Amino acid sequence: MQELLYIQEVSKSFSGVQVLKNVSLKIKSASVHALMGENGAGKSTLMKCLFGIYRQDSGQFFLEGNEFNFTDPKHALEHGVSMVHQELNQVTQRSIIDNIWLGRYPKSGLFVDEKKMRADTLALFEQLSIHLDPDTLLNQLSVSQRQMVEIAKAISYNAKIIVLDEPTSSLTEKEVEMLFTMIRNLQRKGVSVIYISHKMDEIFEICDEVTVLRDGSFVGTESLKEINMEKLVNMMVGRQLENRFPPKTNVPGEVHFEVKNLSTSYKPYIKDVNFALRRGEILGLAGLVGAGRTETAEAIFGVRTRASGEFFIDGNPITLKSPKDAKKNHFAFLTEERRRTGIYPVGNITFNSTIANVNAYKNKFGFTKDREMEKDTDTQIKAMRIRTSSKRELIRSLSGGNQQKVIIGRWLLTNPDILILDEPTRGIDVGAKYEIYQLIINLAMQNKSVIMISSEMPELLGITNRILVMSNGRVAGILETEKTNQEEIFHLATKYLNNSKEAEI
Amino acid sequence: MNAPALPKLGSMTAQKWRDFLINNGIYIVIFFIIAIIVISEPGFISIAVFRNILTQSSVRLILAFGVGGIIILQGTDLSLGRLVGFAAVISASLLQRADYASRFYPDLPALPLFVPLIIAMLVMALFSGINGWVVARFKIHPFLATLGMMITVYGILSIYFASGAPGPQPIGGYDDRYTEAVVGETLGVPNLVIYAAIVSALVWVLWNKTTFGKNLYAVGGNPEAAEVSGVNVTHTIVWVYILAGFLYGIGGFLEAARIGSANNGTGFGYELDAIAACVVGGISFSGGIGKVSGAIAGVLMFTIISYGMTFMGLDQYYQYIIKGVIIVVAVALDNQKYLKKT
Ligand SMILES: Nc1ncnc2c1ncn2[C@@H]1O[C@H](COP(=O)(O)OP(=O)(O)OP(=O)(O)O)[C@@H](O)[C@H]1O
Numbered sequence: 071m072q073e074l075l076y077i078q079e080v081s082k083s084f085s086g087v088q089v090l091k092n093v094s095l096k097i098k099s100a101s102v103h104a105l106m107g108e109n110g111a112g113k114s115t116l117m118k119c120l121f122g123i124y125r126q127d128s129g130q131f132f133l134e135g136n137e138f139n140f141t142d143p144k145h146a147l148e149h150g151v152s153m154v155h156q157e158l159n160q161v162t163q164r165s166i167i168d169n170i171w172l173g174r175y176p177k178s179g180l181f182v183d184e185k186k187m188r189a190d191t192l193a194l195f196e197q198l199s200i201h202l203d204p205d206t207l208l209n210q211l212s213v214s215q216r217q218m219v220e221i222a223k224a225i226s227y228n229a230k231i232i233v234l235d236e237p238t239s240s241l242t243e244k245e246v247e248m249l250f251t252m253i254r255n256l257q258r259k260g261v262s263v264i265y266i267s268h269k270m271d272e273i274f275e276i277c278d279e280v281t282v283l284r285d286g287s288f289v290g291t292e293s294l295k296e297i298n299m300e301k302l303v304n305m306m307v308g309r310q311l312e313n314r315f316p317p318k319t320n321v322p323g324e325v326h327f328e329v330k331n332l333s334t335s336y337k338p339y340i341k342d343v344n345f346a347l348r349r350g351e352i353l354g355l356a357g358l359v360g361a362g363r364t365e366t367a368e369a370i371f372g373v374r375t376r377a378s379g380e381f382f383i384d385g386n387p388i389t390l391k392s393p394k395d396a397k398k399n400h401f402a403f404l405t406e407e408r409r410r411t412g413i414y415p416v417g418n419i420t421f422n423s424t425i426a427n428v429n430a431y432k433n434k435f436g437f438t439k440d441r442e443m444e445k446d447t448d449t450q451i452k453a454m455r456i457r458t459s460s461k462r463e464l465i466r467s468l469s470g471g472n473q474q475k476v477i478i479g480r481w482l483l484t485n486p487d488i489l490i491l492d493e494p495t496r497g498i499d500v501g502a503k504y505e506i507y508q509l510i511i512n513l514a515m516q517n518k519s520v521i522m523i524s525s526e527m528p529e530l531l532g533i534t535n536r537i538l539v540m541s542n543g544r545v546a547g548i549l550e551t552e553k554t555n556q557e558e559i560f561h562l563a564t565k566y567l568n569n570s571k572e573a574e575i
Numbered sequence: 576m577n578a579p580a581l582p583k584l585g586s587m588t589a590q591k592w593r594d595f596l597i598n599n600g601i602y603i604v605i606f607f608i609i610a611i612i613v614i615s616e617p618g619f620i621s622i623a624v625f626r627n628i629l630t631q632s633s634v635r636l637i638l639a640f641g642v643g644g645i646i647i648l649q650g651t652d653l654s655l656g657r658l659v660g661f662a663a664v665i666s667a668s669l670l671q672r673a674d675y676a677s678r679f680y681p682d683l684p685a686l687p688l689f690v691p692l693i694i695a696m697l698v699m700a701l702f703s704g705i706n707g708w709v710v711a712r713f714k715i716h717p718f719l720a721t722l723g724m725m726i727t728v729y730g731i732l733s734i735y736f737a738s739g740a741p742g743p744q745p746i747g748g749y750d751d752r753y754t755e756a757v758v759g760e761t762l763g764v765p766n767l768v769i770y771a772a773i774v775s776a777l778v779w780v781l782w783n784k785t786t787f788g789k790n791l792y793a794v795g796g797n798p799e800a801a802e803v804s805g806v807n808v809t810h811t812i813v814w815v816y817i818l819a820g821f822l823y824g825i826g827g828f829l830e831a832a833r834i835g836s837a838n839n840g841t842g843f844g845y846e847l848d849a850i851a852a853c854v855v856g857g858i859s860f861s862g863g864i865g866k867v868s869g870a871i872a873g874v875l876m877f878t879i880i881s882y883g884m885t886f887m888g889l890d891q892y893y894q895y896i897i898k899g900v901i902i903v904v905a906v907a908l909d910n911q912k913y914l915k916k917t
């Protein structure tokens with residue numbers, strides 16, 4: 071195998087802080103190459119230099135032996151490099167078709183050739199077994215569907231190298247399988263894939279080689295056949311990591327919060343959802359994509375229109391009409407799509423981590439106590455290992471995973487009684503995941519109740535007390551975590567699917 | 576995908592009803608206003624009124640398309656009015672009757688009509704293009720960039736206006752061909768309406784069927800996404816402003832003849848009417864959303880309201896109050912459309 075891409079001694083600084091230090095690596099042709107490292111290690115930055123979004127300070131890129139320097143993404147795309155970005159970069163007001171062919175609309179004469187675009191999109195979807203109507207607007211799709219569209223788009227460039235920066239962050243297992251089939255097909259055609267992910271099992275399943283970055287420096291490239299998980303984690307974090315999950319020390323008590331007959335008015339529908347959450351309990355929400363887990367959380371929180379539903383705290387009925395009501399009843403909700411719904415990009419870290427809780431920082435004159443806000447922010451930065459030069463840095467200059475941590479910290483700071491977490495560890499590195507699990511369990515030990523939506527089975531099995539499995543908008547079953555396993559959950563997740571087509575995307 | 580059975584019928588009809596009201600809010604508002612006007616003044620329903628409304632909407636519509644494109648880009652254009660005024664003054668100064676006493680250029684031969692039109696379009700495209708370049712290149716908010724341009728252009732326009740042979744006085748006494756081409760009619764249809772229809776068709780094709788149009792919506796909706804997909808964002812922005820300049824040039828050319836004279840105050844405040852019409856017609860300030868039909872509806876609605884209220888003999892100051900309220904209500908209704916989805 072000959073090398074397809076050679077990255078030689080690339081360095082990059084942002085306003086004096088060096089985030090890439092002489093990184094070199096080789097990607098063989100027709101290989102799947104994992105790029106790993108903790109949040110903020112510099113993975114995305116390296117790929118953005120390759121793709122022409124950033125300009126490296128020094129160092130070269132060679133594609134099939136020829137030096138190149140892409141000055142902008144258009145240039146990179148034209149030379150056979152395509153990329154799925156960590157943050158979904160899409161025009162959500164427009165249709166799937168318009169997004170896929172954006173930047174290279176086929177023309178017939180003066181006009182855009184709509185017919186060809188539609189035909190090509192359908193062919194592409196057919197080939198990748200994606201079942202979506204290409205005329206749907208992106209804002210009508212779920213995050214995972216949007217991610218599949220983005221992946222399909224990257225593949226459609228017929229590139230020699232496809233960079234996938236955390237492509238599976240919001241995909242469920244079924245879709246991940248589909249993605250892996252796509253990757254293997256591409257590999258057979260001689261395409262190389264650079265695969266960035268924090269999910270170990272994926273890396274071992276699909277990748278041939280792995281390169282690890284730590285603090286912007288190259289640590290090593292290994293064949294995945296010759297390395298085990300322990301050694302890999304060790305390379306990433308630079309220390310020994312004993313367990314993936316902290317011990318479950320919380321003890322669920324009486325029923326705390328109860329949901330009865332919850333249904334929604336608009337698509338995607340959920341229907342007659344009933345469950346009871348106990349005090350100090352961590353309840354997992356499992357299911358396939360589109361099963362209605364996020365919708366359930368949104369309906370509880372009052373951001374999704376309900377057709378029916380009653381809520382009780384300690385047996386007393388409560389009103390939850392809007393996020394404001396929810397806050398009054400001490401709910402907190404960490405949303406799935408944090409970049410769109412959670413981040414104030416031009417605010418600094420302190421602002422972003424305390425904004426949901428400013429009232430707690432008022433002094434007797436009604437002014438905010440800035441010193442205390444900064445102190446609490448510092449605590450969060452330490453507890454979750456947020457990689458930043460200062461709490462006054464703008465959140466948008468943090469790496470994707472570190473932005474997530476700030477937002478998680480924000481909701482933990484509101485000191486909620488009932489915490490709903492939608493995919494809390496998405497995009498978080500192995501080391502920091504452990505810290506976040508610990509924080510969640512600590513909350514439960516203080517008699518707070520937690521609902522955790524997750525697509526990562528091991529994580530659900532690892533830290534929850536019970537798991538509610540949803541299927542097609544309905545509750546398929548509620549299981550004791552101790553007494554269940556992955557197979558049973560899977561089986562329940564498909565309970566209300568009436569044909570196999572629905573099981574895919 | 577996941578689509579369990581629809582909720583039960585009873586609740587659905589009420590829901591559907593509400594959705595219908597929300598989705599068609601602006602049309603319903605127009606309908607009610609027309610109904611009120613018609614009930615109090617049955618004479619409002621007549622061919623003559625209909626013609627007048629269409630004629631009065633024509634230039635406004637052309638201008639609304641110009642700024643509409645810029646609003647789709649998450650921008651706005653305060654210099655519209657002054658640019659239209661400049662185009663009007665240029666056109667007027669170049670198309671006076673040979674025997675008119677106080678000509679701007681006493682010795683100018685009679686020009687073919689298209690010459691002043693093209694000159695007005697090119698000059699406005701230049702100024703508007705500068706707006707676009709400043710916005711795209713220096714990332715200056717369009718509000719500020721075009722505010723600067725609005726003031727600058729007023730200066731330039733006034734200097735030009737004062738430089739004519741008779742000094743600073745309204746330019747009138749047009750060549751008959753000019754007046755006829757603009758305020759005349761063809762086969763019973765006012766020429767202005769024909770021009771507006773042609774421009775609407777062209778803009779529709781441009782916005783919906785060309786790469787330029789698709790890029791316009793993409794850059795307006797999410798400039799970063801457009802950038803990483805290989806769209807030349809700067810280029811797109813500059814061209815949207817240039818196109819607006821062309822439309823302002825046409826608008827000014829028509830407006831000078833429609834009014835019958837032009838001076839350095841012509842066009843003052845037009846930007847606010849045009850912007851209001853666009854947003855009322857659903858062209859969203861948050862970018863990436865807007866249709867040709869929306870601009871048409873917005874412009875028609877404003878003309879109908881002002882014409883109708885004048886027709887009813889309503890005091891001008893009351894008209895202001897009603898218009899102001901309508902802008903806010905219409906935009907609020909329009910927003911509901913995007914809010915209700917969940
Ligand atoms: N535009 C920017 N301005 C300033 N600093 C930046 C910018 N982009 C990235 N950084 C910094 O560079 C470092 C590396 O970030 P990068 O996004 O490459 O990390 P990553 O390895 O992709 O992490 P993650 O797993 O969280 O996505 C981080 O410390 C981040 O704060």
Ligand SMILES: [Mg+2]
Nearest residue numbers: 114156469470
């Ligand atoms: Mg990253």
